[in-house]
Amino acid sequence: MIALDPNVKNRPEWINVRVRRQDAPGQEPYWELHKIAYEPELNVITILQRIAAQATTSDGKKVNPVTWDCGCLEEVCGSCTMVINGKVRQSCSALVDTLMKEDPDELVLEPMSKFPVIRDLMVDRKRLFRGLQKVKAWVPVDSYYNMGAGERILMDDQEQNYPLSQCMSCGCCLEACPQYTKVELVREEGESDEAFEERQNKAHDEAFVGANAISQAVLFNNHPTGKSLAGERLDALMGPGGIAACGNAQNCVSVCPKEIPLTTSIAKAGRSTTIHAIKKWFEK
Numbered sequence: 001m002i003a004l005d006p007n008v009k010n011r012p013e014w015i016n017v018r019v020r021r022q023d024a025p026g027q028e029p030y031w032e033l034h035k036i037a038y039e040p041e042l043n044v045i046t047i048l049q050r051i052a053a054q055a056t057t058s059d060g061k062k063v064n065p066v067t068w069d070c071g072c073l074e075e076v077c078g079s080c081t082m083v084i085n086g087k088v089r090q091s092c093s094a095l096v097d098t099l100m101k102e103d104p105d106e107l108v109l110e111p112m113s114k115f116p117v118i119r120d121l122m123v124d125r126k127r128l129f130r131g132l133q134k135v136k137a138w139v140p141v142d143s144y145y146n147m148g149a150g151e152r153i154l155m156d157d158q159e160q161n162y163p164l165s166q167c168m169s170c171g172c173c174l175e176a177c178p179q180y181t182k183v184e185l186v187r188e189e190g191e192s193d194e195a196f197e198e199r200q201n202k203a204h205d206e207a208f209v210g211a212n213a214i215s216q217a218v219l220f221n222n223h224p225t226g227k228s229l230a231g232e233r234l235d236a237l238m239g240p241g242g243i244a245a246c247g248n249a250q251n252c253v254s255v256c257p258k259e260i261p262l263t264t265s266i267a268k269a270g271r272s273t274t275i276h277a278i279k280k281w282f283e284k
């Protein structure tokens with residue numbers, strides 16, 4: 001139990017933080033307990049900074065600082081995702097006072113389980129970005145000349161597109177998805193960087209692409225310039241690891257920190273791929 005601060009009613013003196021650590025890719029994980037002095041309005045990143053500064057476990061053992069990933073500290077970059085008290089979320093916006101209402105005894109920090117661990121709480125989200133590449137989640141406007149103003153976007157389309165454009169590639173939807181299973185390849189002896197990357201890309205392309213990439217395909221297919229790649233995006237979604245792998249469990253939509261209507265995107269993508277398949281059949 002957390003000891004209560006005798007000077008402040010119902011306020012703990014210490015926060016027990018249990019961290020799942022792993023020293024390197026492929027190594028056995030282990031748990032470590034840290035004790036941090038309570039202060040109001042801490043977030044999980046501050047707790048990790050305190051753990052790094054102390055670098056000592058609750059039983060006085062000197063340890064290496066815990067590694068984690070973060071960038072913006074305002075729920076925009078998507079890099080600080082971890083499993084906190086059993087739920088995937090952003091550590092920068094996870095407030096300790098709120099978490100202690102969920103579990104007053106301890107704060108439990110784990111890396112996402114669907115991506116290979118690089119070290120401690122830091123994971124390799126390469127597969128997530130490969131998924132965005134696979135569905136060409138961009139507007140193709142690169143050029144060396146001024147192409148003038150883009151096409152106007154109808155208000156209706158703006159309203160549909162804006163929520164989808166807030167995706168920060170955090171991976172929460174992928175962590176929660178039962179169909180998105182971990183792909184972790186081990187480098188073979190003597191394998192070159194290029195050969196390993198090629199093997200990794202192939203494995204990532206064959207595995208389920210996930211809700212975020214499906215939703216981004218819907219976003220860019222509804223953009224006046226992005227539409228030019230619509231067929232290629234739908235082809236990607238109809239191929240291996242595409243939309244057919246979605247089991248419609250709807251876990252993704254319930255954990256998205258940006259409240260993106262992912263299941264609506266999945267339904268739209270499903271309809272578009274069916275129409276695309278019929279059109280292709282008639283074009284034969």
Ligand code: SF4
Pocket residue numbers: 176177178179180210211245246247248249250251252253262263266
């Ligand atoms: S609806 Fe599809 S993408 Fe979302 S959690 Fe379920 S299986 Fe995964």
Ligand code: SF4
Pocket residue numbers: 078166167168169170171172173174211212215255256257258259260262
């Ligand atoms: S769809 Fe939501 S949960 Fe998934 S990566 Fe984007 S912001 Fe994160």
Ligand code: FES
Pocket residue numbers: 069070071072073074075076077078079080081090091092093
């Ligand atoms: S640090 Fe950028 S989303 Fe948390």
